Amino acid sequence: MKQLKIANIPGDGIGKEVVAAATDILKTVSEVHGGLKFEFTEFQWDCRYYLEHGAMMPEDGMERLSQFDGIFLGAVGDPNLVPDHVSLWGLLIKIRREFEQSINLRPAKVIKGIRSPLLNPKDFDIMVVRENSEGEYSSIGGSMYRGDDEIAIQNAVFSRKATERAMRFAFELAKKRNGHVTSATKSNGIIYSMPFWDRVFEDVAKDYPDIQADSQHIDALAAFFVTQPDRFDVIVASNLFGDILTDLGAAIMGSIGIAPAANINVNGKYPSMFEPVHGSAPDIAGKGVANPIGQIWTAKMMLDHFGEEELGSVLLNTIESVTNDGFLTRDIGGRHTTQDVTDEIIARLKKN
Numbered sequence: 001m002k003q004l005k006i007a008n009i010p011g012d013g014i015g016k017e018v019v020a021a022a023t024d025i026l027k028t029v030s031e032v033h034g035g036l037k038f039e040f041t042e043f044q045w046d047c048r049y050y051l052e053h054g055a056m057m058p059e060d061g062m063e064r065l066s067q068f069d070g071i072f073l074g075a076v077g078d079p080n081l082v083p084d085h086v087s088l089w090g091l092l093i094k095i096r097r098e099f100e101q102s103i104n105l106r107p108a109k110v111i112k113g114i115r116s117p118l119l120n121p122k123d124f125d126i127m128v129v130r131e132n133s134e135g136e137y138s139s140i141g142g143s144m145y146r147g148d149d150e151i152a153i154q155n156a157v158f159s160r161k162a163t164e165r166a167m168r169f170a171f172e173l174a175k176k177r178n179g180h181v182t183s184a185t186k187s188n189g190i191i192y193s194m195p196f197w198d199r200v201f202e203d204v205a206k207d208y209p210d211i212q213a214d215s216q217h218i219d220a221l222a223a224f225f226v227t228q229p230d231r232f233d234v235i236v237a238s239n240l241f242g243d244i245l246t247d248l249g250a251a252i253m254g255s256i257g258i259a260p261a262a263n264i265n266v267n268g269k270y271p272s273m274f275e276p277v278h279g280s281a282p283d284i285a286g287k288g289v290a291n292p293i294g295q296i297w298t299a300k301m302m303l304d305h306f307g308e309e310e311l312g313s314v315l316l317n318t319i320e321s322v323t324n325d326g327f328l329t330r331d332i333g334g335r336h337t338t339q340d341v342t343d344e345i346i347a348r349l350k351k352n
């Protein structure tokens with residue numbers, strides 16, 4: 001029996017609703033499989049916890065998390081209680097950084113039964129490899145003065161090590177996919193870091209002569225996501241470009257509520273963390289209407305990560321059979337609740 005110890009951090013808003021749903025799904029997957037068991041431990045680290053304790057997690061929080069095989073997170077942020085940069089840097093980004101989860105993997109592909117807002121989307125299937133440890137999300141900078149004289153400086157950080165690591169990851173992935181890597185750049189406007197990014201990309205591409213490698217400025221790339229998403233396979237992007245591009249990727253799939261993500265620790269020293277692309281959606285929290293598919297597809301990425309690719313495929317196929325038969329939440333044009341969709345996926349998994 002394979003045992004996996006998972007730390008659940010539902011977080012804020014709809015994070016709590018969709019993590020509960022996806023955890024039920026994982027329990028069903030393990031029942032159906034027989035040889036795989038999850039042991040979930042839940043941590044209520046959210047913005048309410050912050051108001052009580054003055055931090056998003058206890059002092060030994062990271063040490064406790066390090067004991068787990070994986071972290072399953074919903075979303076962090078309740079801007080009415082805690083400023084977003086405080087809550088995100090105190091939990092989500094802290095975990096990504098301290099557990100060296102330097103790659104954020106985010107797919108965008110056509111899902112049966114979910115209508116893309118694009119008029120005529122060809123069958124696109126994209127994997128964005130987002131650099132997850134530095135870039136524009138840096139803690140280097142500062143601010144001075146107040147009022148009319150106020151200034152803020154934020155330095156973007158690009159190291160050869162992290163840039164090359166993300167790019168090599170993308171090329172390795174392309175070998176197993178359709179053999180094409182596109183680099184998201186902006187070297188026409190950002191004159192130090194992005195020409196550097198381009199140079200590293202050219203260097204890494206030389207090691208992969210069988211992979212088609214090209215560069216695209218991020219503005220044009222964003223437009224192509226709308227007009228011709230089928231021209232892409234793997235995309236490698238900096239932290240901020242990857243963040244924006246993957247909300248767009250979610251949108252062309254039909255909703256930000258269905259897009260999954262995996263924060264991968266590539267050196268094996270710490271657990272990886274699995275969380276959907278979307279945030280805590282305060283506008284719909286507590287109503288039971290959140291789309292659980294982003295979190296459930298994220299569970300599929302977690303299964304893949306632990307070598308259970310076959311189970312992962314079963315889960316994604318089951319999601320698609322449910323959407324294809326019209327079990328849809330509000331964000332994708334349906335009337336079903338979070339629970340309806342979850343129950344239907346569970347019922348079909350059991351029938352498999």
Ligand SMILES: NC(=O)C1=CN([C@@H]2O[C@H](COP(=O)(O)OP(=O)(O)OC[C@H]3O[C@@H](n4cnc5c(N)ncnc54)[C@H](O)[C@@H]3O)[C@@H](O)[C@H]2O)C=CC1
Binds near residue numbers: 014077078278279
């Ligand atoms: N990884 C994380 O934990 C992230 C946290 N956030 C935080 O979440 C909070 C809200 O941020 P927003 O910018 O509004 O982004 P958001 O992704 O939470 O919501 C954007 C829009 O998409 C909708 N939406 C999101 N997920 C959905 C789902 N599963 N089903 C149906 N509709 C869904 C929301 O209702 C909203 O209209 C903030 O505190 C923000 O900092 C935002 C992005 C990522």
Ligand SMILES: CC(=O)C(=O)O
Binds near residue numbers: 088243277
């Ligand atoms: C913070 C955020 O939006 C993200 O990491 O996707």
Ligand SMILES: [K+]
Binds near residue numbers: 073074075279
């Ligand atoms: K999230």
Ligand SMILES: [Mn+2]
Binds near residue numbers: 244
């Ligand atoms: Mn984001």
